[in-house]
Amino acid sequence: MFRDLRIRFGIIILLTLGALFALAPSVTDTLPDWWKNSIHKIKLGLDLQGGMHLILEVQAEKAVESFMERTKNDIESYLKSKGILVVSASHEGLGIHIKYVESANKDIVSSLITERYPELRIAKSSHKAGHGELLLELNPKRKVAMERAAIDQALETIRNRIDQFGVTEPDISRQGKDRILVQLPGVKNPQRAIELIGKTALLEFKLVDDEHSLEDALKGNIPPGDEILYQRIVDPDTGAVTRKPFLIKKKTLLTGDVLKDAQVRINTQYGEPYVAITFDSRGAEVFEKITGENVKKRLAIILDNNVYSAPVIQERIAGGRAQITGRFTTQEAHDLAIVLRAGALPAPVNILEKRTVGPTLGEDSIRRGITSVIIGGLLVVAFMIFYYKLSGVVADLALFLNVVFILSILAAFRATLTLPGIAGIVLTIGMAVDANVLIFERIREELWVGKTPRAAMEAGFSKAFITILDANVTTLIAAVVLYQFGTGPVKGFAVTLSIGIISSMFTAIVVSRALFDLAFEKRRVKKISI
DSSP states (O other): OHHHHHHHHHHHHHHHHHHHHHHHHHHOSOSOHHHHHHSOOOEEOHHHHOEEEEEEEEOHHHHHHHHHHHHHHHHHHHHHHTTOOEEEEEEETTEEEEEEEOOSSTTHHHHHHHHHOTTEEEEEEEEETTEEEEEEEEOHHHHHHHHHHHHHHHHHHHHHHHHHHTOSSOEEEEETTTEEEEEEETOSOHHHHHHHHHOOOOEEEEEBOOSSOHHHHHTTOOOTTEEEEEEEEEOTTTOOEEEEEEEEESOOOEEGGGEEEEEEEEOTTTOOEEEEEEEOHHHHHHHHHHHHHTTTSBEEEEETTEEEEOOBOOSOOOSSEEEEOSOOOHHHHHHHHHHHHHOOOSSOEEEEEEEEEOHHHHHHHHHHHHHHHHHHHHHHHHHHHHHHHHHHHHHHHHHHHHHHHHHHHHHHTTOEEOHHHHHHHHHHHHHHHHHHHHHHHHHHHHHHTTOOHHHHHHHHHHHHHHHHHHHHHHHHHHHHHHHHHOOHHHHHHHHHHHHHHHHHHIIIIIIHHHHHHHHHHHSOOSSOOO
16 A cells, blocks of 8 residues: 555656656746757736737639639730730639630630639630630639638738748637638737738739830720729938839739749848749749740839839749848838738738737736736635535645646646636636545545544545546536637637646645645544644
8 A cells, every 4th residue: 555655646747757857847947958849838818918909801813813814815825825815805803705716616715714714614604706705703612712712821821921031939720711810929020910811912023014104094094905004203312202103914824823922122222121032943044944935124023012023034044042121120121021921811811800818918917817816815725624524635736736837838738828717717717626625524434424534535545436426527527618619819728728627636636635645654643624
């Protein structure tokens, strides 16, 4: 029996030392670097350390529209490469309308399109006066899949941007059908974070149309296939902002999908930052072809319909490297590099809800939360000692270990402690002694019927075990459901409650029983103080 007791105390001591090791970095900063680096501090939630709370809505239908526009352009280029003259191509909603000069074989266009674009179906086909017309429609199942993929990609893109932005321990998760929850603890510049998250970052390379008059276009006579885009220019001395117009060909020659890297560099001549971009192998090949075919023409570098620069192509550019200039500040260049590296959002996002929690409010929440834990704990400790005497002291020791275990597990598994989480700890304190109350009351009953103290103690633990297990398992199931379907604050409560239930089971049954057994083995107790 004593050997078994030594094993149990050995396990308890090892677990306690491990818990203190995990908890120490959260309590003091005077620890060796290897210790602080191996175990992180307890993560504090948004409500405890301040920060920003956002709910974003992904406009997934815009991703479908963008796909249809790209597909329309690709069909036009593909048919031309096959020697078919396209008179016009346009898209509206889920349909693409193609008008072409009809060849001898009336079915060749239909067969080419259905073979290359299986996601499209021919809704209407007509032939008259030497011209053919096709109305193509997107498969509805493909539309649903594209919208779902757009939301998933937006979630991953936002997560990548925030990781590179440097926010520690962000909470980014999907909510409902098309919404994303973003919580950024400790953010010092909320507006910059919002701009970084919400920027679509669609990078495009298009030719400037120097063959037509920009002045005429500004008066409303925009040539077919062209559009007017602007470059934002900020005067470094006065800060005044001007907009320079460009007549741009709508056809996109290259997009940011083929980017491999984007880094901030400093122009040695002018001391201004710029963004150096590197294409992957496919992008480098396409970029070399574009520059080779358009020497002495201007190539506009466009991000989210804003022209950043429009340099003249002097020669074929090989090697897959280019640069984006635009009189950036260092921070602007850094943010641009972040969104380019993280990738473009597949669809625009709307901010439905925005809340900022100040650090002062967080400190006040921590102070009040800790006060509630201390007051609640002291009241429970006092009651247990008053009502159960020395047995109450045993329950209080187990309770103290329970709180240590909860906090250490939060630190070790990098779970987040929130204000509702503190409420979960307070609730766990009450639930932890509840198990001891069941055991002690059972021991009292056994003593009243005349059993010896040792037999009463063993009967009390064994008979109360099933009741304790049943109560804690049902509560644990409720906590798991709360975590699965709840939002951030509810999840914080569910996390600490779940950890507390498991920990209290161990301390109430294993630790308390070991202390009672030690008293009977070493001190030969003849009477239980209960």
